[in-house]
Amino acid sequence: MIISKNPYTNTTLKEYHAHTQEQVEQCIIQANQRFEIWKGTPLKERAALVNQLADLLFQKKQTYAELMAQEMGKPVTQGRAEIEKCIWLCDFYTKNGASFLADELIETEASESFISYDPLGVILAVMPWNFPFWQVMRFAVPTLMAGNTALLKHASNVTGCAMAIEALFKDAGFPEHTFTTVLANHDQVEYILAHDFVKGVSVTGSGTAGKAIAAIAGKHLKTSVMELGGNNACIVWEDADLDKYMDTMVNARMQNTGQSCIAAKRFIIVDSLYDKFVQRFKKRVSQLRSGDPMDEATEIGVLAREDLADTLADQVTNSVHKGAAVTMGNAHEKAYYEPTVLEEVLPGMPAFDEELFGPVAAMIKAKDREDSIVLASNSSFGLGSMLFTKDIKAAKRVIGNIPDGAFFINEMVKSDPRLPFGGTKMSGYGRELSKEGIHEFVNKKTVYINS
Ligand code: NAP
Numbered sequence: 376m377i378i379s380k381n382p383y384t385n386t387t388l389k390e391y392h393a394h395t396q397e398q399v400e401q402c403i404i405q406a407n408q409r410f411e412i413w414k415g416t417p418l419k420e421r422a423a424l425v426n427q428l429a430d431l432l433f434q435k436k437q438t439y440a441e442l443m444a445q446e447m448g449k450p451v452t453q454g455r456a457e458i459e460k461c462i463w464l465c466d467f468y469t470k471n472g473a474s475f476l477a478d479e480l481i482e483t484e485a486s487e488s489f490i491s492y493d494p495l496g497v498i499l500a501v502m503p504w505n506f507p508f509w510q511v512m513r514f515a516v517p518t519l520m521a522g523n524t525a526l527l528k529h530a531s532n533v534t535g536c537a538m539a540i541e542a543l544f545k546d547a548g549f550p551e552h553t554f555t556t557v558l559a560n561h562d563q564v565e566y567i568l569a570h571d572f573v574k575g576v577s578v579t580g581s582g583t584a585g586k587a588i589a590a591i592a593g594k595h596l597k598t599s600v601m602e603l604g605g606n607n608a609c610i611v612w613e614d615a616d617l618d619k620y621m622d623t624m625v626n627a628r629m630q631n632t633g634q635s636c637i638a639a640k641r642f643i644i645v646d647s648l649y650d651k652f653v654q655r656f657k658k659r660v661s662q663l664r665s666g667d668p669m670d671e672a673t674e675i676g677v678l679a680r681e682d683l684a685d686t687l688a689d690q691v692t693n694s695v696h697k698g699a700a701v702t703m704g705n706a707h708e709k710a711y712y713e714p715t716v717l718e719e720v721l722p723g724m725p726a727f728d729e730e731l732f733g734p735v736a737a738m739i740k741a742k743d744r745e746d747s748i749v750l751a752s753n754s755s756f757g758l759g760s761m762l763f764t765k766d767i768k769a770a771k772r773v774i775g776n777i778p779d780g781a782f783f784i785n786e787m788v789k790s791d792p793r794l795p796f797g798g799t800k801m802s803g804y805g806r807e808l809s810k811e812g813i814h815e816f817v818n819k820k821t822v823y824i825n826s
Contacts, residue, residue, distance in 0.1 A: 376390050376391070376392065376393065377390070377391040377392075377393055377531045377534050377558055378390050378391075378531075379391070379446055379532060379533070379534050379535050380532065380680075381445050381446070381448075382447065382448045382677045382678065382679055382680055382681065382709075382710035383444075383445075383448050383667060383668055383669075383676065383677045383710065385681075385709060385710075388445060388446065388535060389534075389535060391534050391538075391558055392558070393558045393559070393560060394557055394558045394559060394563070396563070396566070399557055399559055399563050399566065399567065402526060402552075402555050402557050403497060403526065403567060403570050403572050403573060404572070405551075405552040405555070406497040406524045406525070406526055406552050406553075406555055406572070407496065407497050407524070407572035408552065409524050409550060409551065409552040409553055410494070410496050410497055410522075410523065410524040410572075412550070413494075413519075413522060413523075413524055413550065413553055414493075414494045414522040414523075416522070418472065418473040418476060418520075419473065421472070421519065421520050421522070422468070422469045422472055422473055422520065423469075424547055424548050424549050425465050425468050425469045425472065425516055425519075425520055426465065426466075426469040427547040427548050428465045428516070428543065428544070428547040428549075429462045429465035429466055429469065430547075431543055431546055431547050432458050432461050432462045432465065432543070433462055435458075435543070436455050436458045436459070437455065438539075439454065439458050439508060439536075439539065440452075440454030440455040440457070440458060441454070441669065442454075442535055442536055442539060443457065443507055443508070443533075443536060444668035444669050444676070445535075445668075445669070446504075446507070446532065446533050446535050446536060446679075447504050447505070447507060447532060447533055447679035448632065448668045448676040448677035448678060448679055448710060449631060449632070449668055449676055450632075450668050450670075450673040450674060450675070450676045451668060451669055451670070451671065451673070452671060452673075452674075453630065453631060453676075457506055457508055457509050458508060460509055461508055461509055461512040461513075463792055464509075464512055464513055464516055464792045464808075465512075465516060467792035467793065468516050468517055468520050468792070468813070471810075472517065472520040472521075472813060475492075475810045475813045475814070476492045476520070476521060476522075476813065476817075477492075478490065478491050478492075478822075479492075483823070485823050485824055485825055486824050486825050486826040487822075487823075487824040487826070488821070488822065488823045488824065489822050490819050490820065490821060490822070491819075491820040491822050492521065492814065492817040492818075492819060492820075493522070493817060493818040493820050494521050494522030494523045494816070494817060494818075495523055495574040495575055495598070495816050495817065495818055496523060496524070496572060496573070496574035497523065497524050497525070497526060497572050497573045497574060498518050498523045498524070498525050498526070498573070498574060498575045498576065498577065498816050499525075499526045499527075499528065499564070499567050499568055499573055499575070499576045499577070500514045500515065500518075500525060500526070500527045500528070500576070500577045500578075500579075501528045501564060501576065501577070501578045501579070501580060501584065501588060502514070502527060502528070502529050502530060502578075502579050502580070503530050503579050503580045503581075504529075504530035504532050504533040504536075504679050505631060505634045505635060505636070505679065506631070506635075507529070507530070507533040507536035507537075508536060508540065509790075510579045510602075511527060511529065511536075511537075511540050512540075513790070513792075513796075513807050513808055513812070514577045514579070514807065515527070515540075515544075515554060517807075517808075517812050517813035517815075518577070518813075518815075518816050519549070519553060519554065520813060521813055521814075521816060521817050522817075523574075523816050524552065524553050524554070524555075525553070525554050525555070526555050526556075526557050526567060526573070527540065527541070527554070527555065527556045527557065528557050528559045528563075528564055528567070529556065530580075532679060532680055533679075534558065537556045537558075538556060540554075540556065541554060541555060541556040561587075564588060564591070565591050568588070568591050568592060568595060568597055569591070569594075569595050573597065574597060574598065574816070575592075575597050575598040575599060575600075575815075575816050576588060576592050576597060576598075576599045576600075577599070577600040577602075577805075577807075577815070577816075578599065578600070578601050578602065578603075578803075579602040579603075579636075580602075580603065581603065581604055582603045582604050582801050584603075585601045585603040585803055588601075589601055598815075598816065599805070600797075600803075600804070600805030600806070600807065600815050600816075601803030601804050601805060602636070602796075602797060602798065602802075602803050602805070602807060603636075603756075603798065603801060603802050603803040604636055604730040604732075604756060604758075604801070604802060605636045605637055605638075605640070605730060605756045605757075605758030605759065605798060605802050606640040606641055606727075606728075606729065606730045606731070606754055606756045607637055607638060607639055607640055607641070607756075607758055607759050607760055607761065607779075607788055608639070608640075608641045608642075608643050608750070608751035608752075608754070608760045608761070609624055609627055609628075609639035609641070609642045609643065609760075609761050609763070609787075610643045610644075610741075610747045610748070610751050610760060610761065610762040610763070611624070611642065611643070611644040611645065611648060611652055611747075611762075611763045611764075612645050612648070612744055612747065612762070612763065612764035612766065612769075613645045613647045613648045613744075614764055614765045614766055615648065615652075615763035615764055615765070616763070616765060616785075617651070617652065617655055620763050620785060621655055621656065621659055622659065623786065623787050624639060624642070624656065624763065624787070625656060625659045625660055625663075626787060627639035627761065627787035627788070628640070628642075628734070628736045629660065629663060629674070629675065629714060629734050629736075632675050632676050632677065632678060632712075632733065632734055633712075633714075633731075633732065633733040633734035633735065634678065634679065634683075634732050634733060636730075636758060636802075637758055637759050637781075637787075637788040637789065637790070639736075639761060639787065639788075640730065640731055640736075640737060641720070641726075641727060641737050641739055641750075641751075641754075642656070642736055642737065642738050642739060643739045643741050643747045643750045643751055644738065644739070644740060644741065644747075645741050645742075645743060645744060645747055646740055646741065646742055646743070649738075649740050653702075653716070653718065653738055656716065656736065656738075657702070657703050657716055660703065660704075660714045660716065660736070661703075663675050663714055665711070665713070665714070675714060675734060677709075677710040677711045677712075678710045678711070678712055678732075678733055679710070680710060681709050681710045683710070683732060683733065684707050684709065684710050684711070684712045684733065686732075687707075687712055687731060687732065687733040687735060688707055688712075690725040690726065690729060690731055690735075691705060691715065691717060691725075691726070691731075691735060693724070693725045694717060694720065694724040694725050694726040694727075694737075695717075697721075697723060697724045697725075698719060698721065698724070699717050699718065699719050699720050699721075699724055699726055699737075700717070700718045700719045701715060701716070701717055702716050702717070702718050703715060703716035704716060704734075704735075705735075712733045712734055712735070713734070714734040714735075714736075715734060715735040715736070716735075716736050716738060717735055717736065717737050717738065718738045719738075719740075720737040720738060720739045721739070722750075722753055727739065728754075728755070730756065744769070748773050748776050748777070751777065752776065752777060752778050752779075754800070755800055755801045756798070756800055756801050756802045757778055757779040757780060757798050757799030757800035757801070757802045758779060758780055758781065758788070758798040758799075758802040759779050759780055759781035759782065759783065759788035759798075760777050760779050760781075760782055760783075760788070761782070761783040761784070761786065761787055761788050762782070762783075762784050762785075763784075763785055764784070764785070767784065770784045771784075778799055778800070779798065779799055779802075780795075780796070780797045780798040780799055780802065780806075781796070790807075790808060791808070792808050792809065793808075793809055794808060794809055795807070795808060795809045795810075795811040795812065796808045796809075796812070
């Protein structure tokens with residue numbers, strides 16, 4: 376039985392029967408049968424369906440936002456913003472998908488030579504709960520647009536969202552079995568990925584899940600994309616414009632109640648600005664309204680599950696044992712975690728080395744600009760870094776020293792359908808979104824013709 380629970384009220388929302396092995400097998404076979412037809416569907420038709428997805432998302436925005444609020448504690452206003460972003464994604468691929476997939480001519484001595492982007496088959500997605508619609512849509516829309524079919528194994532605590540997304544594709548007019556939610560457990564993930572009909576996997580989740588599934592993909596030689604955790608640095612130089620960007624920096628840590636892979640998890644501040652920065656950061660954080668995720672005024676909801684708050688509390692406690700100081704917040708009860716500021720954070724502490732998945736900001740003092748870059752790249756993760764400064768020339772000079780998938784100057788790291796998204800090191804590999812994303816699950820076939 377899969378149980379979906381409201382983390383704010385601690386009540387059970389619904390219970391779902393997990394799929395049996397026979398049902399899982401059936402889902403794979405049907406997805407493959409559909410693939411054989413879907414791969415020949417004209418791109419224009421696929422784009423029209425993606426456009427219909429956008430219309431339906433628009434119509435059901437409030438329903439989906441409420442579903443997320445109930446299943447994983449996301450403030451309802453942030454749920455609506457998530458659905459708006461999914462609409463933007465659909466619009467982007469409706470307009471650009473076909474051109475990204477068009478044959479790409481390459482001049483050689485042949486009469487004609489080009490790259491043909493052919494779909495692969497059934498692709499499995501293993502997805503997390505933190506952005507239950509966005510993470511799935513950003514995988515599914517380009518993957519289906521490219522002519523593949525998809526199986527989704529969503530995080531078990533957002534099974535209601537998983538069912539709603541399956542219905543969304545169906546209601547938008549996608550043929551049956553183009554997109555299927557499979558209520559599978561971890562062992563069944565291996566069964567699905569090992570199956571001959573399944574050609575690849577996209578994982579968004581923790582490093583633990585990523586390593587386990589990447590190993591299975593490797594064993595069966597299936598292509599994979601891994602979007603894993605992060606502990607992004609937010610570097611603040613002495614000339615940063617705090618009046619203009621303080622809200623951005625607070626949002627970079629606190630949005631989605633701190634449960635974002637690309638959140639600013641380590642604030643690395645040049646010594647001369649440190650005190651002023653921390654004081655203003657705390658003042659802004661103290662104004663954030665915690666409360667019922669269903670309430671329009673709520674900015675900080677609850678963590679998606681109680682055990683996540685326990686893990687976060689342990690990481691804070693262990694950091695304090697190693698010398699860090701809690702200078703704001705840290706009250707927690709059940710799934711609620713108060714916005715917290717942790718100072719005197721150093722390498723070797725969980726708050727520096729690990730991913731803190733909740734509303735806890737780690738403050739780190741850097742001697743100078745150079746030291747700030749060294750500290751920022753001192754991480755086993757590599758999802759992204761952000762730098763706040765008025766000195767754009769100097770900021771551009773350090774681009775090469777940031778070994779991450781993204782570097783944002785005077786902006787928080789964020790995903791955007793027009794730009795590639797993905798990490799390095801323990802944050803995974805492969806790219807989603809943009810032209811790069813739609814090319815992850817295709818056969819880039821070389822065609823060479825002498826006539
Ligand atoms: P998680 O515990 O790793 O779960 C993610 C998904 O993987 C769930 O569907 C989970 O299923 C499944 N899973 C976990 N272990 C598995 C295994 N051994 N075999 C097969 N499936 C397995 O992560 P989460 O707590 O849902 O999400 C938070 C993490 O995701 C954070 O680390 C965050 O940084 C990362 N994330 C990364 C990105 C990115 O784009 N890089 C975006 C969002 C989130 P069950 O629910 O059934 O356990």
